[in-house]
Amino acid sequence: MNERLNITRGVNKKPVATDALEQSLESLRGIQGEVFTGYPLIATPDGKYSIDAALVSPSKGIVLFDLIEGPDVGEYEERQDDLANKIEARLKLHRELVKGRQLLVPLSVISFAPGINNVAALAVDNYPLVNEHGLAAALNELNWTDGSDDLYRMTLSAIESLSSIRKSRSKREVYREDSRGSKLKRLEDSIATLDHRQNKAVIETVDGVQRIRGLAGSGKTIVLALKAAYLHTQYPDWRIAVTFHTRSLKGQFRRLINNFCIEQSGEEPDWTKIRVINAWGAPGGDARDGIYYEYCRATGTDFFDFRSASSRFGGSERAFDGACQAALANASDAAHIYDVILADEAQDFAPSFLRLCYSMLKPPKRLVYAYDELQNLSGTSLPPPEEIFGNDKTGRPLVTFGDDRRRDVILQKCYRNSRPVLVSAHGLGFGIYRDAPQGAPTGLVQMFDYPALWEEIGYKVKHGQLAKGQHTVLERTTETSPKFLEEHSDISDLVQFIKFDDEEQQNAWLVQQIQHNLTEDELRHDDIIVIHSDPRTARGSTGPIRKKLFEAGVQTHLAGVDTDADVFFRTDTPSVTFTGIYRAKGNEAGMVYVINAQDCNGSGPGLASLRNRLFTAITRSKAWVRVIGYGPQMQELIDEFSALTKRDFVLDFTYPDDALLSKLRIVHRDLSPQERQRLERRKSQLADLLGDLESGELHPEDLDEVTREKLRRFLGGNE
Incomplete structure (x- = not known):
């Protein structure tokens, strides 16, 4: 020592x-x-x-x-x-x-x-x-x-x-030593103490910008909430804002801050000084207020709501970024509203929003932003601070961390997911054991640009070499994935992938399981989350399941649809949460069901973001996860998972070189709805052309020489 x-x-x-x-x-x-x-x-x-x-x-x-x-x-x-x-x-x-x-x-x-x-x-x-x-x-x-x-x-x-902080939302009644409820209670008691690195991140505050990075489940949200509460108890006059991307986190932040303040100071927080506030916001009083809306109000610049920002700045993906950039361009740097701003889930914000937060701070500009290197799995979640915050008048960066570990905190330990759960999420998120499609050099869906990132998030090289173009075998250690997280149940019970004949069979099984969880397993309604990976069809697909549960006497709700947008778990009545993937971010439960998981598989454009959804869904689980679906695409996911379990949850692959990395980015890239339509149109035109050539309605000689040559070159020279 x-x-x-x-x-x-x-x-x-x-x-x-x-x-x-x-x-x-x-x-x-x-x-x-x-x-x-x-x-x-x-x-x-x-x-x-x-x-x-x-x-x-x-x-x-x-x-x-x-x-x-x-x-x-x-x-x-x-x-x-x-x-x-x-x-x-x-x-x-x-x-x-x-x-x-x-x-x-x-x-x-x-x-x-x-x-x-x-x-x-x-x-x-x-x-x-x-x-x-x-x-x-x-x-x-x-x-x-x-x-x-x-x-x-x-x-x-x-x-x-900070003992009671991580305890569950309400008291847990368990009667059987070996029930799932009992196991979950022991887990929660073990996790209740923060580890030293987290504690340091809570207590140490720097004058200036601080960044907190870590995996899902490493405690970033808790660290931010406790940090806000610690600063509020030490500096009751400071104006502090806590902001985030997923609206359903609002209740969680308020609860954590409230508990910490009462436990540490005996007093409730002064909610006029410490605000848990949405990022975007809109007119309509305190509950609807947001950082961006407040900035527009303070500086007198035009405010865009989602609809007007989408049409003005080129679609829903670019809406918030465009709105923030426009606000910054039209305002003088005079909105010194807060002493501290803490931003969670920064990987989901464009850098322009962090710049906007920065300009709302009084000197010395205390901004703390936390993000998950991996929620986007591309590993390019956020640019370095020098790039985000820009330079001063003399050309020097406004923000730089150097080697200061207090300014750049990495939380390596994962307290939410056990090793098998986390490695499964990575294995399937990256497509480590996916069979290479015909003619393709690899089955990988995506990979970090920087190999060293694997070590930063708590993996260690078991064999081979962690470098581009090299074969490597990676495993998680007991240091970064504590053993007690997986010892409560048999490993085969922690993660299961299950295939059904059709959607009806899947739904019937799920209804039966949830009833069993509540009646036999001693789980509470808020220990269960059912996640649907496709946000567009989540409402329709979950309807029949919820109807059956209702008939069986089990109350459920669709987060953000049947509840206020800020509510994820209902506290007024026992109710199982059903959710689309985006609202699930930042939340966690003992038992997670990922339904219609076959929708997270496929090939070609958009596959990377489908696999990211699967990664996010699996990593919501504190104990058990069931990934269920039907059809041949589900079978492929099961095959990948089997390959992973056979190797005892290690990741064994050849790291792509730069050329292959850029190819993966093109092949599995995200497409906007307009681009997708155009691609489908072109594909059907090409299919028509090939059909005509096959049927003899059109002869190769009917095409001009240049087109024929181009076709030959493409089909002959490209895999």
Whole structure:
């Protein structure tokens, strides 16, 4: 283990003493552990209580610091007693840290006063008071002799713990040890403690722009929500906005922020200062407000709604980007409305929206944006910050991260999906085991432009070489995919691909399964999500299933259609969520059913985005996933999945070189509806031409020489 201290820098009101303490601790040798400044916060009957600094060490136990700015020590003994009592009371809530009535971890308090030279003259017996010169000696006196690695980890977890935050939406009633409900409860309890990297991302805030990257399920949404709440409790006067792409995340953000504020400060958040707000927005009061609409209001520029933006800027795909660009072009940079903006799901926004957020911030422009490298699977989700935010008048980039790990945080651990679930999603999303179509050099559907990205998201090379044109075998490690996520059930129960004869048979099976989940498995209605991958037909296709469930006494809703656009899980009544793929983003449940999955397969243009839908749907699952469908295209998906399970969930493939990468981008590219129509028209014209040639109505000689030569060259020279 590294003989050094790892410092997580939070916020407190004592900057000078905090800096001096950090420098003193960094110069110490032979001591290891974790240091937090401005954390933890504790709710007490007298309101929130923020600890100046804390050290958790396997050799010292817990050391709390009472920091003194300036020359006045005040009633420092009283402060030390108060500090020790409050933390002890909080730690005793963690049963694993207590034996009888005794805390198993030594708890000490040191007052640190760097502004006082002659501390000895002011010190009281048994109440250590030191400056930089006496800190090492005071720490040397402390020894935790009967600690263990396990106990240290549990202590650290309790200090870092934001315990109730990740617990489920409502209390879980389970009666059988081995039921799915029981397994899910244990899973949720295990995940309830944030890992250290997440905790650092919550507490450390930089003046300027910060980026948080990670896989689906690595906790980005939770980190952003807790970060917003932490800043709100520390700076109650700041105006903070939290924004996102998927409207159904609104409830989740409000719940997380509310819980954190109550747990850490004993008070509800002031919702006039901290706003959970849509990205686009429209006139119609606070509930409909949005960042872009607010910007237009503040700067007096024209506001475009979705319909007018679509017709003005060339279709629905370009609508929001066009609207944001137009607003930025027509406004002076005077909309300093917020102190902090936190944007989730940034991969779904055009860079122009992030620029718009940036221009709405007061200096020093605290913008935190989180995104999933992989929600688009193309691996080109967002350009670097230098490109997004542009240059200042002298030509220097306004935003650059350099090697500052606090500005560019990568969350590698995936807490939502077990290894088999996540690797299945990647395997099918990329088409790793897809058979190469006739004449094609590979079955791959898409691939990252940068091989190293695989390692950044937590894969490790098992064999071969991770480089373009090379054969490689990739696996996930227990470090990045914790083992407990897959040990609760048999591996074959975690992910299943099932084929039916037709849609009716699929639907009948699904109705039966959902009833079983609710009556026998001890799952709740909100533990189940049914995802339909095609947003255009989701309503029609799910209708018959929902009707059958209704007749069987099971309440369901179609997210955003039967509910308000901001609602995903209903809280007013037990109801199973049915959803199209786009509304499913950012949400999760224990049991996920992906229906009509054959629609995510095919060939040619658009296949990459169909596979992305499958990837997103599978990664919604916290425990079990069932991918179901019918027909030959479903069978192909099952064959790919079988190849993956035979290799025990490793990804074994030859990395495409640059030429093949660009070919994949062309072959499986996305087409707009207009382009698709044109392609279909051309294909039918070509089919007519070939039919005429075959039937003899048209002879090759009837075509002019140039056309004949072109045809020959294309058909002969191209695979």
